[in-house]
Amino acid sequence: MMDRKTHYQDAIRRIAGRIRECAPEDLVERFSVCSGFDAGSYRPCHPSFDGAVCAVDGSNAIILDAGSFAVAAARASVSVYAGDMRIRCRTTPLEIITVNPGAGNEDFDALFHDCFRHPPKVPLNHDDPTRNAAVIRDTLEYWAAMEMAAELDTGDLIVLDGTLQVRHASHDEVIESLLNLCNLRGILIAAVTKRTSLTWGSGHPIVPAAEGLARDLDIPEPWYLCVSTAEGLIDREETHRWKQRGGQYVARMHPRAQRAFKVEIPKYYNPEMVGRVFSALACYAGDGRVTGYPYPLLDAHLTTKIGIDAVEQIRQEIIRGMDSLGMSLADYTGIFGDYHDEFDRY
Secondary structure (H helix, E strand, O other), X not given: OOOHHHHHHHHHHXXXXXXXXXXXXOHHHHHHHHHOOOHHHOEEOOOXXXXXXXXXXXXXXXXXXXXXXXXXXXXXXXXXXXXXXXXXXXXOOOEEEEOOOOOOOHHHHHHHHHHHOOOOOOOOOXXXXXXXXXXXXXXXXXXXXXXXXXXXXXXXXXXXEOOOOOOOHHHHHHXXXXXXXXXXXXXXXXXXXXXXXXXXXXXXXXXXXXXXXXXXXXXXXXXXXXXXXXXXOEOHHHOOOOOOOEEEEEEEOOOOOOOOEEEEEEOOXXXXXXXXXXXXXXXXXXXXXXXXXXXXXXXXXXXXXXXXXXXXXXXXXXXXXXXXXXXXHHHHHHHHOOHHHHHOOX
């Protein structure tokens, strides 16, 4: 039997080898051949936009976890910019909910009804409390986006953090209603993903492949590339879990951007509408903090983020609420005590 050091080193080499398999030395050459993309496939965009950009983002955090159930917090924020000026900022009330594993979730049902005036068509049955909390955060994000879609002017742009796909079937009709409302009112919509699972060629990451080919072809930034136009390129088994609503793009939105992003746009947009979306994103990608990322989304993220201090404050207020009901510290420890807290002391 090998010693622990050798076992560890073998594991590191194995993992590094798997990473190399995902991104081989000839990744760009393979991508070029497989996709058929050339310099003409990459579209330039001029950073210019005469409308407002409305960014929507949300946050969630587990506050307490008893194993049999957990308590989470979630909220969403909206930041609307016109030029360099933030003209609107909203944050939903901080929702404190239980996220029990198993069948159904009363807090989710009530929140969904409050937001959309009808019950969810599918109960929240995930076994993972963190995933449950993310679905509740999505509910707040979609509600905030629907509210803004009813208020913005024709030609404005809504930018979601993430994707136009949904992680829970109850949101299937919600995202369709959002897209229909935007289409009816002439409002553009897109989703920008900071980290994507989208792959090609049985597991190769698509963003670095598209970036590498752009460098080899000397494509100047900002540019965008529709990767869903190449037949059979995308690993559909990774992306067909929910109905595809959007065209998949890779975009590098500023010359000094550290990296490109995946962007999803409704598949029925014509080339002029697509170009207008990317001109808007490039126009708002010059913030020096995260150059290349639309700064209205950065602002919404920073506004809505539930940090460690907020989590601790909520936790202490729950403890005080338990105390008012005659529950003791021993009761609290019996329900929510975690030996990892004790281990961390040593």
